[in-house]
Amino acid sequence: EAEVAQSPRYKITEKSQAVAFWCDPISGHATLYWYRQILGQGPELLVQFQDESVVDDSQLPKDRFSAERLKGVDSTLKIQPAELGDSAMYLCASAGALNTEAFFGQGTRLTVV
């Protein structure tokens, strides 16, 4: 069964360090989303890609966060420098089209110490 792959599953980093997360969407899915889910809260959209283009990054803290999807397939989300408040689950989701179900990966749980 096709699924969204994310790595690493868990990451512990010290504050002020750089950290990166990787997402491989379901094959053929043009739309890709990155969400952040703080413990006890619902996911919040950070950025949306359509193929290799950013469609919406209005909620991405651009002073420290960056996201790319260079070839329109897999994607990387980076945080530099990491802050204590960045501790959360980072979820990637992909969809075959805008008006179809978005499938979520298992997420990367980040702990900043």
Added chain:
Amino acid sequence: QKEVEQDPGPLSVPEGAIVSLNCTYSNSAFQYFMWYRQYSRKGPELLMYTYSSGNKEDGRFTAQVDKSSKYISLFIRDSQPSDSATYLCAMSPTDSWGKLQFGAGTQVVVTP
């Protein structure tokens, strides 16, 4: 105030009972309404979606949307211990089903 409000629970019910979950929202532009289930340390998975107002049934699950009251509900009949999870409501003002505003999630525990 958040656009989507959802009681975080936990909600504990005995096996076989009906689970009733709900969310309220403030943005009248929301058109697509969804319910996701999230098991511990997993990503959310879509359970049901509804466009605009009305009811939708799928097996043991029923979703209701009342746009006039800005209120949506999910009912789970004949609940099972395997239904124990966090249930998230989510909404979108557009037909971009992945661009969602989520509630905080309600933790449900079904006891045998």
